[in-house]
Amino acid sequence: METMIKVENLGKSFKDIQVISNISFEVRKGEIMAILGPNGAGKSTTIRNIMGIMYPDEGTITFKSTNNNEIPRHKIGYLPEERGLYKNVKVMDILLYLAELKDYPLDKAKERALSYLKKFDLEGKEKVSVEELSKGMGQKVQFIASIIHEPELLILDEPFSGLDPVSQELFKKEIRNLAENGTAILLSSHQMNLVEEMADRLFMIHRGQKVIYGSMDDVKTQYANFKCTIHGKNERQTLESIADVQRVEQVDDTSVLYLSKDVEPAPWLKSLPEHLLIQELSIDRVSLHEIFIDIATDKNLLQEAGEMHA
Incomplete structure (x- = not known):
């Protein structure tokens, strides 16, 4: 690729x-x-x-792969975190103006603008000024502005x-x-x-x-271990004694069991004690959200697998 x-x-x-x-x-x-x-x-x-x-x-x-360090700006589209369109300018005018800054043909830009306005439920808004739009509508217009020139x-x-x-x-x-x-x-x-x-x-x-x-x-696969979520009233000590359970988090009658690296879910599930109260059970990988929190807060609770390169 x-x-x-x-x-x-x-x-x-x-x-x-x-x-x-x-x-x-x-x-x-x-x-x-x-x-x-x-x-x-x-x-x-x-x-x-x-x-x-x-x-x-x-x-x-x-x-x-060019040797020129200058990035061709007309080839890049950018939607900034801080939104900023001219508020007293009409929607179509601002889209065409931004397309022109990217050296994009205006007739083609107008065609694309009308198509995207329709796609984003903004049909008929091309002559409305940006300040008259809701926040969500304004964000849609800014998104269209970032892709109007086919970056x-x-x-x-x-x-x-x-x-x-x-x-x-x-x-x-x-x-x-x-x-x-x-x-x-x-x-x-x-x-x-x-x-x-x-x-x-x-x-x-x-x-x-x-x-x-x-x-x-x-x-x-490499960073996130499996976790098992059990709905049912069980003692933390009992859950912590189960093989390959690294730690347990409990909220009311819901327990999340974080498992050791390389645990195979199917045989591990068969090893669960028969006396556990299980109203509902699910097993999946630790989420990207949990990985992010673990790294951002330096908790180091999740087992890392070292460097990863695509």
């Missing part, structure tokens, strides 16, 4: 503070690549370096923030469509359930350094 953008050994400091160090990853054509990390981890700095808003002290950013690389910073469930589904569907049609997508979000659902690969950064890099399947 073609590499759309490659980040190698990126480093950036502000005064005497190292914000990111030795950051390396790539985003491939037609994939959704998630960049994750707690606030202050260095995600925004990394994105701003890719966008050319700031420049790294160390390392390189290469677009489509080869699309950077989405918290695209789902503030959206209702229906609008989230619209965005998810369109992001998948874009990826299926060859757009490389770099997605930054704190909504781990959506990232886990959508991303092909992920890069997690903490304190300016890489902590996880790999496909979603690799991360879930």
Whole structure:
């Protein structure tokens, strides 16, 4: 799969503070690549370096294997976390203006704008000023603005923030469509359930350094152990005595058993004591949300499998 953008050994400091160090990853054509990390981890700095808003002290950013360090801005779409459209400008005017800044043909931009406005339930809003739109509508318009010029690389910073469930589904569907049609997508979000659902690969950064890099399947298989959730009133001591249970968390009559690395679920389930009270039982991998919390809070409760590379 073609590499759309490659980040190698990126480093950036502000005064005497190292914000990111030795950051390396790539985003491939037609994939959704998630960049994750707690606030202050260095995600925004990394994105701003890719966008050319700031420049790294160390390392390189290469677009489509070219030797030119200048990233072609008309090939990139960007939805920033901080939304910012001209409020007193009409929707169609702002979309065409932004398309023109990307050297995109205006007749084609107008056609695409009308199509997307219809797709996002904004048909008939092209002559409405941005300030008259609801927050969700405004976010849809800004999303359209980020893709109006058919970018080869699309950077989405918290695209789902503030959206209702229906609008989230619209965005998810369109992001998948874009990826299926060859757009490389770099997605930054704190909504781990959506990232886990959508991303092909992920890069997690903490304190300016890489902590996880790999496909979603690799991360879930290599980093995340299994957990077993049991609904039923059982003594913690009894659950903790079960083989291969590393720790137990209980809330009311629900117990979550975190299992040792490399436990095979089927034979382990057969070994459960017969006297356990089980009204309902489920077993699955530890979620991406739990992995994120474990790393971001330095709890180190989950067993790591070392370096992962896609």
